[in-house]
Amino acid sequence: xxxxxxxxxxxxxxxxxxxxxxxxxxxxxxxxxxxxxxxxxxxxxxxxxxxxxxxxxxxxxxxxxxxxxxxxxxxxxxxxxxxxxxxxxxxxxxxxxxxxxxxxxxxxxxxxxxxxxxxxxxxxxxxxxxxxxxxxxxxxxxxxxxxxxxxxxxxxxxxxxxxxxxxxxxxxxxxxxxxxxxxxxxxxxxxxxxxxxxxxxxxxxxxxxxxxxxxxxxxxxxxxxxxxxxxxxxxxxxxxxxxxxxxxxxxxxxxxxxxxxxxxxxxxxxxxxxxxxxxxxxxxxxxxxxxxxxxxxxxxxxx
Amino acid sequence: xxxxxxxxxxxxxxxxxxxxxxxxxxxxxxxxxxxxxxxxxxxxxxxxxxxxxxxxxxxxxxxxxxxxxxxxxxxxxxxxxxxxxxxxxxxxxxxxxxxxxxxxxxxxxxxxxxxxxxxxxxxxxxxxxxxxxxxxxxxxxxxxxxxxxxxxxxxxxxxxxxxxxxxxxxxxxxxxxxxxxxxxxxxxxxxxxxxxxxxxxxxxxxxxxxxxxxxxxxxxxxxxxxxxxxxxxxxxxxxxxxxxxxxxxxxxxxxxxxxxxxxxxxxxxxxxxxxxxxxxxxxxxxxxxxxxxxxxxxxxxxx
DNA sequence: CCACTCAATACCTGCAAGGTATGATCAAGC
DNA sequence: GCTTGATCATACCTTGCAGGTATTGAGTGG
Numbered sequence: 001x002x003x004x005x006x007x008x009x010x011x012x013x014x015x016x017x018x019x020x021x022x023x024x025x026x027x028x029x030x031x032x033x034x035x036x037x038x039x040x041x042x043x044x045x046x047x048x049x050x051x052x053x054x055x056x057x058x059x060x061x062x063x064x065x066x067x068x069x070x071x072x073x074x075x076x077x078x079x080x081x082x083x084x085x086x087x088x089x090x091x092x093x094x095x096x097x098x099x100x101x102x103x104x105x106x107x108x109x110x111x112x113x114x115x116x117x118x119x120x121x122x123x124x125x126x127x128x129x130x131x132x133x134x135x136x137x138x139x140x141x142x143x144x145x146x147x148x149x150x151x152x153x154x155x156x157x158x159x160x161x162x163x164x165x166x167x168x169x170x171x172x173x174x175x176x177x178x179x180x181x182x183x184x185x186x187x188x189x190x191x192x193x194x195x196x197x198x199x200x201x202x203x204x205x206x207x208x209x210x211x212x213x214x215x216x217x218x219x220x221x222x223x224x225x226x227x228x229x230x231x232x233x234x235x236x237x238x239x240x241x242x243x244x245x246x247x248x249x250x251x252x253x254x255x256x257x258x259x260x261x262x263x264x265x266x267x268x269x270x271x272x273x274x275x276x277x278x279x280x281x282x283x284x285x286x287x288x289x290x291x292x293x294x295x296x297x298x299x300x301x302x303x
Numbered sequence: 304x305x306x307x308x309x310x311x312x313x314x315x316x317x318x319x320x321x322x323x324x325x326x327x328x329x330x331x332x333x334x335x336x337x338x339x340x341x342x343x344x345x346x347x348x349x350x351x352x353x354x355x356x357x358x359x360x361x362x363x364x365x366x367x368x369x370x371x372x373x374x375x376x377x378x379x380x381x382x383x384x385x386x387x388x389x390x391x392x393x394x395x396x397x398x399x400x401x402x403x404x405x406x407x408x409x410x411x412x413x414x415x416x417x418x419x420x421x422x423x424x425x426x427x428x429x430x431x432x433x434x435x436x437x438x439x440x441x442x443x444x445x446x447x448x449x450x451x452x453x454x455x456x457x458x459x460x461x462x463x464x465x466x467x468x469x470x471x472x473x474x475x476x477x478x479x480x481x482x483x484x485x486x487x488x489x490x491x492x493x494x495x496x497x498x499x500x501x502x503x504x505x506x507x508x509x510x511x512x513x514x515x516x517x518x519x520x521x522x523x524x525x526x527x528x529x530x531x532x533x534x535x536x537x538x539x540x541x542x543x544x545x546x547x548x549x550x551x552x553x554x555x556x557x558x559x560x561x562x563x564x565x566x567x568x569x570x571x572x573x574x575x576x577x578x579x580x581x582x583x584x585x586x587x588x589x590x591x592x593x594x595x596x597x598x599x600x601x602x603x604x605x606x
Numbered sequence: 607c608c609a610c611t612c613a614a615t616a617c618c619t620g621c622a623a624g625g626t627a628t629g630a631t632c633a634a635g636c
Numbered sequence: 637g638c639t640t641g642a643t644c645a646t647a648c649c650t651t652g653c654a655g656g657t658a659t660t661g662a663g664t665g666g
Contacts, residue, residue, distance in 0.1 A: 063393070086346065355613090
């Protein structure tokens with residue numbers, strides 16, 4: 001049996017007339033007669049009563065008509081759904097994020113993606129940089145977000161945003177009275193750095209920047225992410241260099257100050273990473289959304 | 304698209320290897336490759352990622368696999384159900400019966416049929432003889448039960464049972480003292496006859512029998528069926544000739560007596576009628592059951 | 607670097623789906 | 637009562653496509 005048989009059968013059952021059904025199917029009458037005969041023979045069931053006025057369904061035929069319509073509808077639905085899945089409009093996207101990613105452009109980006117592709121289920125996984133790369137290779141995630149990514153030959157990178165740095169400082173610190181702090185002035189303040197874990201990372205960036213500014217920071221504490229870092233600033237552990245977007249974190253007793261006399265290469269970037277060999281339409285759809293996102297809202301990211 | 308495509312797709316998805324799938328399908332590898340390519344092209348969706356180790360499903364492929372299995376199961380179920388319907392094991396049988404048919408072999412017969420074909424829904428319609436023939440011609444019923452059927456060229460007849468007659472008589476009637484009553488002795492008793500409605504019928508049989516016995520019955524009342532007839536006997540309206548099976552009706556004050564000196568052609572038959580041109584397997588199954596019924600229980604009908 | 611494993615391609619063959627012409631059957635109409 | 641028209645069935649031809657064999661291409665692992 002064949003889907004063609006079902007199509008033909010339904011047509012004949014609906015027209016109750018082989019000739020008209022054949023016309024509707026754009027074939028001639030004899031092949032249709034034969035296909036119906038074949039179908040009956042294969043099932044071993046008489047589906048139609050041949051009358052001089054046309055074809056009338058038997059009881060078994062009535063039943064088969066229901067089933068055939070059912071099957072045809074299911075086939076149509078299956079192709080439709082599969083095609084949507086093939087266009088990245090339906091399915092599941094696993095995304096790797098890092099600890100404090102929630103402060104950044106990521107939520108806005110994910111929201112934009114969900115609006116465009118409401119039937120794609122986005123699943124977030126909190127993973128370190130190394131874990132993200134591992135997970136990408138094992139296909140456990142499709143995209144990851146991270147900073148300071150070294151190029152790899154099987155992993156593609158797409159920069160999402162760039163931000164400058166601010167210093168988080170206790171409000172009652174003398175330096176905090178200045179609206180802008182010169183970079184070198186941080187020299188004698190104990191510094192909180194993050195993240196612990198996989199290197200190179202934001203921590204190395206900070207240390208490097210201090211180096212180019214001519215001093216070595218006195219590290220008071222290493223913490224896991226920006227949130228903890230700013231919390232420790234509030235507790236008086238020292239100052240902490242954070243990306244601009246961390247201003248979302250409003251801790252009592254902590255203020256953010258812009259820096260002057262900053263070294264070159266002062267910006268940190270947020271990028272998303274993915275398998276270069278991944279042809280998945282979901283990935284394509286996501287990267288497209290990232291590109292559009294960069295075009296439509298670059299401004300808010302530099303605030 | 305084709306059911307073959309689905310079968311092939313499922314095989315490849317399950318084996319994750321075209322060669323093994325081809326072996327399982329008893330075809331060679333290249334046609335299978337082509338069929339999968341065709342399927343992908345027709346859907347416009349990449350279903351598999353070709354790896355050097357074999358074929359891996361894409362997300363869209365995973366989804367399509369579910370759908371394909373679903374469809375294949377539905378097709379299998381549809382053929383199975385249709386075949387059962389085609390063998391008369393599934394469906395609906397509309398049966399025409401007459402008023403007092405409930406007294407007769409019909410309940411036993413219908414019970415036997417339901418035991419054999421539990422998935423056939425039997426629907427009873429109370430119809431007069433003429434209505435039954437009309438309903439058969441319009442296919443509103445598939446079989447009918449009746450007595451005294453004149454042959455018709457489009458209606459087939461199959462005799463179910465034959466019974467003799469008894470007389471229903473008031474218990475305090477002098478005649479009722481005799482264990483057996485001679486037919487001619489009924490001559491001066493008023494007689495209740497049935498049914499009203501379409502002729503020729505049981506009523507004509509009774510009048511005819513009286514004629515051959517040499518008298519004309521004095522008809523006290525015409526009623527619709529045997530039940531009413533016996534009820535009127537209880538009320539003193541007269542005697543009533545009934546088929547043996549009417550002894551099921553036990554009215555207070557009414558006894559049944561056998562008849563002696565009966566005319567020839569004293570028996571009444573119960574037959575079922577059907578369209579001669581009806582090839583329905585349900586009808587075949589029913590008539591078969593009737594035949595078996597006649598074979599297995601002829602005795603109880605003559606009690 | 608070679609052998610091995612897969613999938614893809616090229617090309618051929620045969621069957622079955624589709625087409626045309628015609629037959630068989632029945633109902634309705636002049 | 638024969639004819640006409642409608643309907644499904646049959647006969648026979650043609651062709652497109654499924655399936656086969658042989659081979660190539662690509663990537664992996666010893």
